[in-house]
Amino acid sequence: AHGGDYKFQGDLNNIPQAPAWLLAEMKEGFRRKEASKKTATDLLDRRSREEKIDFVKVCLSAIPPQGGEDHWVKIGMMIHSGLPDETGLNLWRQWSKQDTDYSEDWKNGDPCEERWSAGFKAGGGLTFGTLLFLAKEADPRGNRFKSEEGKRVKEWVMRIHAEADAEKDRYITPQQTFSSIREAVQDVYEMDNPAEQMVEMHFLAIKTAWKVEKLQEMYTAHQEYMAAEQQGEITLEDLQKMNLEREYLIPGVIPKGFTTLVYGPGGEGKSSAVWAITKHVASGTPFKVDGQLEPVEKGPVLIFNGDQPLPQLQEQLTEIDISQEDMRNVIIRNGFDLSQQGLFLDLMKKYTPSLVVIDSLTACSGSRAADENKSIYAAPLYWLVRNNGRLFHSTSIMIIHHANRQGGFRGSSSIRDSVDEVWSLRRLNEEERNAEIARGNKLPERSRVVTVEKSRQGRENKTLWLHKGLDETFSIEERAKELKRGESKDERPQEEKVHDFLRQNRGEAFTLKQICKGALGGDHSAFLPGIKTAVRRLCKKGLVEKAGVSGKSHLYRTLSLDRSLYVRGATPKLDTLTQEPLQEKGSECVSRRVSASVSNPVDTHKTTEKPVSQPSQTVEQPSVSTSSDTLLDTLRDTLKDPSDTNGSDPSVSKVPRLPARMQHGPGMWNAS
Incomplete structure (x- = not known):
């Protein structure tokens, strides 16, 4: 019924001797396998108990406790892999209590002890080496090594890494040159399909015996170097002679060539604030700056939508009350990923938008969204900022981002550092609500405050006001500065x-x-x-x-x-x-x-x-x-243009592709 029984044929005691070349290959393969096992993690495990305790303390001092339950459990697993006793539990407990998001959990018991006692799955790949990696990601400048115990840990960690690298170099020899690896990475970044990018980058990592993250870092470092070399050195006299006058999309508010990140809690109106600005640009409607209208140059708006379902996006854009004529000036691209650098440059060339909207940073980051707390997550933003006006025409870019559960900024500080301005959106506080009522606003709950938290043009603490009218349409303005009490x-x-x-x-x-x-x-x-x-x-x-x-x-x-x-x-x-x-x-x-x-x-x-x-x-x-x-x-x-009868073609998907080895410069993940 199952195809019968299987039996050996021949004499098992008379198997021919394997040829010498096959034995040599097998021995070499075994040596390589054993050498690859001698990683820094293995060598870390051999340290003394006191050294392990210092190591965990130094790493945890750099890793933020915020990050959700999964992040919390993984840190416990990493500590448990090297210190599976009460000392390891105490270190995990002290670190966990710093997360105020879970302060209520400690009132009913000890969540760390309960999880520690339940045990962790062995062989999960989360070890001291992973803990070291996370600490480096959170503290790239090495501030954790400034204490006395930090200095001791740094000394022997560096010695361990050197020992592990030397062991691997005995058996693993790179098969490619720098130029060939760099060009291969660039070819991957020029692919439009993010899934294809992931597969090809994985294959390239296997082929070169590099990690994917290291390939990305290598490529970014090269582009930064080339950008610096191209600019060279200039004197202050040369700088003063340059025509570097800044142009504005909205005078005094949004310069051309600027990247602005807008964040706030979900459902509070951050998208509506950006859509209101979209209306001003697409229609050329004057914008209130310091309480008075200023002209806005009319131009196309390109929206990269990754966050909103089309029915919801349609409703939101309808609420800004944009005219039928000006709707043709707004182009929407759905399902965009920030790694699609070739497609991005094609669309910028085709539409030359005055304003680009990315909604949202997380939704347009694809598989990298889980790396939000890592500095590499901000690499596409550095690329946008530094190449704005260089690889593509100078344009204003607005990026919508989500807040954390407390309403604060979410993700790595590198995200904030990479952009030119950061706007935060929130509800009105009690004092502001009363002031709004005194101004004649009978529905202050329909208003939001947008505050400039960071600015490279000196606009910190400036505020914009977002309003939703009784006709359900949105408006945004910068009010005139009010005189302080007693000020004339x-x-x-x-x-x-x-x-x-x-x-x-x-x-x-x-x-x-x-x-x-x-x-x-x-x-x-x-x-x-x-x-x-x-x-x-x-x-x-x-x-x-x-x-x-x-x-x-x-x-x-x-x-x-x-x-x-x-x-x-x-x-x-x-x-x-x-x-x-x-x-x-x-x-x-x-x-x-x-x-x-x-x-x-x-x-x-x-x-x-x-x-x-x-x-x-x-x-x-x-x-x-x-x-x-x-x-x-x-x-x-x-x-109005009398000759305009057809409008711009929204069929973005028909944009002709550029060939590999494109001539317009670095890839999307370049930070130069």
Whole structure:
């Protein structure tokens, strides 16, 4: 019924002798296998009991206790592998009590003792070596080795690693050169399919006898080195001569080429805050900055959606009340992974977006999401920040991220360090709720506060306000700075006074002396250096721009809300001042002509630079309606392209692929 019985045939005592070459291969294979077993972990296990205790203490001092129950159990298994006694339990217990998320568990017993007594599965691969690896990930600078016991541990750990590496090198010889390994890793990163990337990287690790993480670190280190070599050294004089003026997507709030991370608890409105900004960019709707509207340059928005189901995304984008015409200016790519660097560059080239939204960091990290507490997790963010404006055109990037259970920042500190700004979103506290009610907001529970926690443009502690109206649509704004109790307008910083004066005279241009007189009232020549500094800062924030010259003096003005009045950067239309082309450092004043068409986003943001030369003339100053409805209608009519009938093609999946060995630079995981 089962195919019968199987029996040996022949004489088992008369088996031929194996050939010499086969015996040699078998012996060599055995030696390699034994050599590979002599890892640092094996050598760690041979240390004295006192050394093991010091080792665990030093490692645990670097590893944060927060990370969930699975993280907690694994740390216990690692300690148990080398100290399976009461001492190991006490070390685990002391470390565990630092996690305030589980403070309630200790009121009803000792969770560590209960789990320790239940035993751990043997041979799970979690050993002292894993503990050492986690400590290195959490403390790459080695601060844990600064104590006396840390110095002792560092000395013999380094000696162990050297011994293990020397043993392996006797039998394992690299088969590839540096160039071949680097090119192989780059080929893997240029694949669009994340699953294929994982398989090929695993095969490459086997082939080279390297770990996957080490291949990634090697490639990142190489790209950082090449980027530094390409830039070389410059003098301060060279730096001062460079034209590095910052341009803004939203003046004073979001610069072009900036990467902003927005985080907050789930369901509190962080996506809605970003969608509200999306509306301003896609439609060119003015944005309230310091309580007054500032112009926003209209442009395409590219959304990489990995977090929202399509029905939910549709509902959220509907709530920002974007017009049918401007919907064509928003392109959505679903199922994106940050490792798909080839696809990312293709889409950036095709659509040249003014704003890129990644929703969310975790959902777009694929299989690496579990590594959120490791520094390598932030490598794609370093790539985005450092290559923005280099491998792809300069654009503003907003990344949505989740908060931890306490509402704080989640994941490795490298995530925060990698981006240009970090915004946190939260509900209003009691004081803010009362203030909102006093302002006339009868539904403060429908408002959220967005606070700038970190900024590379000096905007720390600035706040934005997100509101959900009775019509269920969202709006976001930066309010005017309120005077402190007992503070008068005369006590405000000069920068605020200058900005207020220019805003009150929007569309007109003034010299520094005129600004000083208008902002401070009367003759204040002694304050002219401070006024010059204030104007320079406002120019850097994109809130004020140079507008030609009058005689030998530069002219300055705020931006007009009506984009039809003038092209940003051109000579102003004034009714009393004689205009001449702006001459500075030997270069002419430049006018940027930006098309408002949304039918082909690639052509939309191509700029043409030409010298501006206007004759002296008297021009009637156009009037601007302050009505928001009239303003929006005017902007839509101004930015509408009559030739646009089809809209941009949303079929992103048909983007032609670039070949391997792409010429546009480093891979997605490069931190350069």
